[in-house]
Amino acid sequence: MTVHLGICSVAHLHAAAYADLLSGLDGVEFVGVVDEEAERGRAFADDNGTWFRSRAELLSRADGVVVCSANADRRPWIEAAADAGVDVLSEKPLGTTADEAREFAGICDAADVELSVAMPLRHSVPAQQARERLDRVGDLTALSGANRGHFPGGWFADPEHSGGGAVMDHTVHIVDLVHWLTGQRVAEVYAETDTRFSDAVVEDVNVLSMALEDGTPFLLDGSWSKPDAWESWGDAFLEVTGTEGVVDLDCFAQRYRVTRDADPAGVSSTFYGSDPNRRMLERFAETVRGAAPATPGQDAVAALAVVDAAYESAECGEPVAVEY
Incomplete structure (x- = not known):
């Protein structure tokens, strides 16, 4: 069809x-x-x-x-x-x-x-492999991840059109991945934000200290902190530590690093893995x-509830419970 x-x-x-x-x-x-x-x-x-x-x-x-x-x-x-x-x-x-x-x-x-x-991170091969192996780590003891990238500019830096800065743009990716992998939701967020890498009126730096429903700590850096000359657009990784082992997940690890004298940055990278965006669109067709x-949609609502709590926490300076 x-x-x-x-x-x-x-x-x-x-x-x-x-x-x-x-x-x-x-x-x-x-x-x-x-x-x-x-x-x-x-x-x-x-x-x-x-x-x-x-x-x-x-x-x-x-x-x-x-x-x-x-x-x-x-x-x-x-x-x-x-x-x-x-x-x-x-x-x-x-x-x-x-x-x-x-x-x-x-x-x-x-x-x-x-x-x-x-x-798209749900569709990356490393993420799917991590999900298959997560039961081998035993009881969860800690999670730490990052989704850092370039400052995108344009309407992303205009709160009237974006709704926020790097917290709004990047938090949902890794939070959704954690919800999907662990079957647990984030229960509490303490957020620190700032603007240090650009002249935007929205935040470009954020570090979120969170806890899952069972109390497992979860740390996330979702900043727009990669320089324009960086070898790739950014990163997306998660380390899951348990009582029996560790799963180290890098969604874009399948890449070659390339050095060219003619490249102003000197170094670039070429991704050779399967494209998670392609698989996401194939799944939409399905x-x-x-x-x-x-x-x-309801999973996306849950990820945005964490964003809401993060902004509230950054404003009040205290941990905030996530309301689903």
Whole structure:
């Protein structure tokens, strides 16, 4: 069964990569894009597919859509897709607060459309291997992870469109991974944030000291702290320590380091592993055909609840219990 997939909004920096991947997936017809800014949509479509003048036009052609809007602009796209009976894969975070994300999940549920959220780390081979082996570590004693990257600039640094800075952008990835791997949720967060690497009005540094439901400590650095000349965009890793062993998970470990005299940075890296974004989009196509979402909306609500607590903690200077 061929499924027809499109992209709603190209504001997010991942939209181009998704368009390229969708164009090459077996059993998928990439029908094109629609954007809230006509000129931007047309320019994007010149390189990446057909441009539609309206949401209704694209949604009439699509079985599923990938929403790549700015964080604060998800609502009109998700509501329109739900009204049209079209399944949704939304960029993360699902909204700018857990309450907003919960509302979006409810809208899709009431319309009987599937809502998935773009959490590609679940689809990385190292993450899946770690999940298969996690029972060998015994009882959990500690978790430590990082998802550090370049300062993305643009609307990511504008709280009106992003809802926050590095906490909003990066926390959900590793928190969702921990929820998925361990079957436990984060129960409490103590957050320290700052702006040290840019002139943004949002935070670019954050360290979250958390505890899972069973009390296991969980430390996370989700800062925009990689310099522009770094060999790769950033990292995503997690160390899980238990009474019987350790699982050390690096989602992008499958890469070669390359040194070139002509490269201004001197060093770059080439990733050779399987692309988690590709597998995520393949799974969305499977969801449109009837499979369960890989990362359902309610899981994205849980990750955003941790973000809410982190911002509250950074403001009050005290640990904050996560409200699910």
